[in-house]
Amino acid sequence: MPRLHALAALLAAALVLPLAAAEPDAxxxxxxxxxxxxxxxxxxxxxPDPDRTLYMDLEAGRVVIELAPAFAPEHVANILVLAREGFWDGTSVYRSHDNFVVQFGDADADDPAKARPFGNAKTQLPAEFERSAQGLAFHTLPDRDGWAPEVGFADGFPAGREGADGQAWMAHCYGALGAGRNLEADSSIGAELYVVTGQSPRQLDRNITLVGRVIRGMDLLAAIPRGPEPMGIYEKPAQRTPIRAITLAATLPEAQRERIxxxxxxxxxxxxxxxxxxxxxxxxxxxxxxxxxxxxxxxxxxxxxxxxx
Structure with missing residues (x-):
């Protein structure tokens, strides 16, 4: 009889174990x-803060742009002046480089007889390729990056940095808004702007001042017909995409601002x-x-x- 009791106990244990193992994963x-x-x-x-949000109105619709004063304060300040004074109203997207960028502004900027005046905007700014990472709230991604020791998001923008005590900079991701320049590092003032519409050209990081990014309307910019090789600059003015206006959101009544x-x-x-x-x-x-x-x-x-x- 003791042996029967022992066998019954073993069978009971064997029946319990599968039930325990079958419990759902918590x-x-x-x-x-x-x-x-x-x-x-x-x-x-x-x-988005209306004091740093631009509306770019095309015939096809509206592009909404958020500016990045935390990374390029002097360029953003100049862009706000240009927008308030209507600098881009009636200009055009005059370049669409396949798998790269669209660029807009005054297509006659290099012709002194036709170039638009800058009004109260500054005509000389320092290059703002990067800034100190100190004091910048940086939300780091878990993965490595080939272009920066650390990458993540700061002030809502994709960015890289060299650690908390090093330099930080915005990244040339799809939709990034940059200030076109000549060979000189300090030759941009924010009047000629471009938006990345192709594969992210991260080699431009820390070489051009980035001033913001498009947060709505990239489909409108990406659909603009490509210009001819090698630079995508249209040969004829009729090929350009007209810009009706670029307006600072804060200058519009609240009821007329984009709900986003x-x-x-x-x-x-x-x-x-x-x-x-x-x-x-x-x-x-x-x-x-x-x-x-x-x-x-x-x-x-x-x-x-x-x-x-």
Whole structure:
């Protein structure tokens, strides 16, 4: 009889073990990008400051640009003067370089007889390729980058830095807004601007002053017909894309401003968003990559009360 009791005890234990092993994993399932955004709260989003937001009106629609005074304060200040005084009204996109940039401003700037006056804007500025990383809140990405010791987001812009005590700079990601210059480092004033419309030309980082980025309307710029080789500059004025106006949002009544929110880049929700891009887990992806490039993280925008764009 004792042996029977012992055997019964062993059988009971054997029955319990599989049940314990079959308990569901307490670790929550990874979320997709859409699930992360759907679960976001109001505090995860921000409204762009109208005092540093430009509206570029084309015949095809409006492009919304957010300026970056934390990285290029003197250029941004000059751009605000130019916008307030209507410098770009009636100008054009006169260059569209395939897989590179579109450029806009005064196509006759090199002709003293035709060039537009700069009004109260400054005609000489220092190069603002980089700034001290000290005092700049920097949200670092987990992955390595071939163009900078550290990459992440600062003030809502993709950026690189040489550690917390080194230099920091904006990155030439898709949609970045830069100030065109000549050979001299300090030859830009923000009157001639370009937007990256192709593969991110990161070799330009720390070589040109970046002043902001497009947060809505990249589809309008990307659809502009390409100009001829080698530079994409149109040969005939009729080929250019007219710019009706470039307006500072703060100069318009609030009811006429664009309703737009941008996902903040300094929150746990943004970290989850980055992870969802690093390891895609929707039905299409069979093998998560475990890595994401800085410029592959497109910061989401949405219209308030109407969900994600």
């Amino acid at each position: 670790t929550p399932a990874p979320r997709t990008t859409q699930q992360v955004l759907d679960a976001s709260g109001p505090s995860d989003w921000r409204t 929110e941008v996902l903040r880049t300094d929150t746990a929700t943004f970290d989850a968003f980055v992870e969802s891009r690093r390891n895609r887990r929707d039905a299409f992806y069979k093998r998560p990559s475990g890595h994401v490039d800085l410029c592959n993280i497109a910061i989401p925008t949405r219209t308030p009360d109407e969900g994600e764009d």
